[in-house]
Amino acid sequence: MQKPLTYLASLALAVTLALPVTAEDKPNVDTVVATVNGKDITLGHMIIARATLPQQYQDLPDEVLYKGILDQLVQQTALADTHEGDLPKRVTLSLENETRSLTAGEVIEGVMAAPVEEDAIKAAYDAQYKDQEAGEEYNASHILVETKEEADAIKEALDEGADFAELAREKSTGPSGPGGGSLGWFGAGMMVPTFEAAVVEMEPGAVSAPVETQFGWHVIKLNETRKTKAPQMEDVREELELQVRQTLVQTRIEEITEKADVDLMSEQVIDPALIKNIDWLE
Incomplete structure (x- = not known):
């Protein structure tokens, strides 16, 4: 059975x-x-x-x-x-370089994998964000046209009570036109200087006189403003941990190199152009 x-x-x-x-x-x-x-x-x-x-x-x-x-x-x-027969010199040297690179990479991986102390993360956060001054962000819309005459006519229509979003959808040649001209939130340096300068001088709810940039003529409406704040540490923890690890890696590289017995053969004068001659290894 x-x-x-x-x-x-x-x-x-x-x-x-x-x-x-x-x-x-x-x-x-x-x-x-x-x-x-x-x-x-x-x-x-x-x-x-x-x-x-x-x-x-x-x-x-x-x-x-x-x-x-x-x-x-x-x-x-x-x-x-x-x-x-024996391998060509270029092959043996390539193998040596590859072994050197991969082995060094393992050392770096070990440093990157080590736990990061909370104090180091806090210090990195303070260094980057503690003294950061509050900035200003703007939420604006615009109507972009080719000529000043068109921009003047749009400004006049708005002053007479026309709806900005509807006019943007009808008249604006910019990509934001179908969305009522909305540009969303932006901060310093995100818009061309002439456009940004006009927005900075405006009060929320105001509509600008025509503003010229390399893109054409803009009629701008400033919807609202807000102060920027430093992010919470938890929101940028991964970024901070990476920064700390990269610093640790660089420090470790410098420490190991400093302790190594290195002789750069400074008495030898080598023409830098010689390293281009791969055919010498055949």
Whole structure:
């Protein structure tokens, strides 16, 4: 009576092993996906290969990328196997540079991953926002036309009681016209100087005389103003943490470099243009 059970159990195991490995299974990255002349190509090799692709290729369907990357790694392994003799100098130097870069990157990743002290975040917040003076923001609408004559006629119609938003939708040549001329909120430096200067001098509810800029002639209505406030620390916490970590990384780089035994061979005079001669490494 044991044989049927054993057979069914073995069949179930075989079916399980035949199923595709999915992302949820979190397989070992050392899982071998192919061998070429006895050399293993692993899932990890494929993950790295995909991660280094340009973004436009990473957006391809998974099944397309899987086959393409595997084919490439198989071909590269087969080709590399046929190489005879020592590697060219440019290849060995490239490998050294790549190893140096990746290893240094691991040190930086370690610093970036370390917890950030609350005091450091508070200090970064105070440095950036504590002494920030309150600024002014403006909510305005405008009607843009090509000539001063058109702008004068619009100003006259408004003075006689015409609705600003309706007139903007009818007359304005600017992209804000369909929205009644509304420009929303803006602060200093966000508008061209002539336009901004006119707005700064206005009172909420007022309509300006025609104002000329490089875009044409504007009739401006200042809807309201408000004072800007520094953001709450929690609202900018992620930004502050990144700033602190970047500072820690730079400090760590400087500390390690300072302690390193560095000899720049200053007695040697090297022509900077020499670094362009890649053909010398052949």
